[in-house]
Amino acid sequence: MRSLGTASVAALRQYVRAAESAGVDITRLFDKASLNPAILDTDDGRIDGEQLQHFIHLLVEQTRNPVLGLETGDFVQPGTYSVLGYITMSCATLGEAVARIAPFEKLVGDMGTTRLAVNGDEITLAWNCNYDDPMVQPHLVDNVFSSWVNYARWLSGNDTASPSLVRLKRQSPGEKLERAYQSRWHCPVQFGADENSITLKKELLDTRLRQPDPLLRKTLEAHALTQLASLDTDSDLTSKVKYSIQQQLVHGITRQDMVADDLGMTSRTLQRKLSQEGVSYQKLLDEVRLKMAEDYLLNSELPIPEIALRLGYIETTSFHRKFKAVKGKTPGEFRASRGQA
Template structure:
């Protein structure tokens, strides 16, 4: 399974606008998804993908609407795509805008990946969803495709712009509700397909956009590249935190503030960044402790109470209990088994 990664708050807001337009109170959904409601007031923050997937699942369950994903596409805005939205706004043609999707879509979130391919006079955009929830996936794909089509029409200032066809892996929600797809997309829609993809005439890529600004686009792309580099660095954060924890444990200490300081962060910032990656400091500490404990038990004659002390446990019984939960046997049993 592909990790859910992180998602921009801008992507979450699109679902929030759709829910509020339907009269749904999103506050309990946000809380149950493990999100701080205050995050909706930020502009450039990110949330954990598991939380985003959980929020959509709860929204789907509450709305009881089999085409919820399709309808949320009606609420797309340039800001829904973070800086990618503003990059595409400044492109000269639809082709330029489409070419920016794959390189910069990670800024919107890690929900999926786009592949572009050309077949004669036809362009195909295939989207692979990274999420594993079988209820969420079809709604997420519907949202992505509906948002693309609506946004492309807005960019080109042409409501008649339409794909050649849309293929969806999901099964038909209902023969009557299939009309909603045709009404919005103005093209054949195939359900139960082998992949999720949109095909469109290659000539459509020459469509002129409403606000071309090449200089602004270059500036925005430079900013986007900086943000991408930051995300790639953040993705390695757990590895660096584990390394710092291991260095501390070798000295018999375990302090989150010192780990944060070693990484040039405040404790609060470290906690927030780890949360965005779906982990906690305590979880990483437990993982490093377990790894080091097993190494000591295999490769040293250090007494078990001394190992517990070295790993920062105040009592040997706590070490025994924690080790057995993970390994299924006590430290002593583990050492004898390895011998």
């Protein structure tokens, strides 16, 4: 079976919000999907694609809702798209935002890929779903398109902005439920099509957005490119080790043997496999700690000693020394600099 890559926690959160709204027991759902609910407390965590696919499968089974994917699109937020969401918020027009989807969608996850085509006065966005569970596929496509439409309306401040046509590979869910698609998207919807695609009039792409900020967009895109480079260089094993470390650090723990056990191998085997890939457990631990430290310092008011404790440092001075050696600033100086950005 081919790997389904990874997915951002931000993408998972959208399904969690929909599940909670439907009265689903989230704790039980996470347990069945072998997911730790603590992952929701992280801003840049990632999970295996297989785990997200299994989570959606369980959610479809439990709700028995034939248009679940369509309805989960109602729960889209800027954060659903990770840094891509904030990049699009800073764009000047809807067209600028649409053009950012394909280059940066991997940050949201490896659920699928977007292809853009121009035909006369129309633009078509075709989305190829990578997930292979036949129960999950139609709901995932529905979610992506419903989220796109809702998010575009929010970005533009135009609640009536709509595609000119949506084509879906999935078979019709029945005449009554077809109306649910048309009432949300305000356009013709073709079922049983040869591709999953949304078609937009070019003039719609000229719609001005509410919060254009070219300088911020440039900064965010630079950050996004760095994140993409990290995803491209991480092997499947290093990604899983980093995720496991992150899960431990949520509880202030850092133990290689626990990570190895989480991955179903001995500590010695883990050390050997990482060595074969030219990395060490300590290097990955340092990378995860640094990213989490930056997030805590910039996005929380936690006291620095508390941050050090959460990152598994026995003494705050050790955290100060390690952080300054990499960033050239103490944690306090780094936090102070956020107001100058």
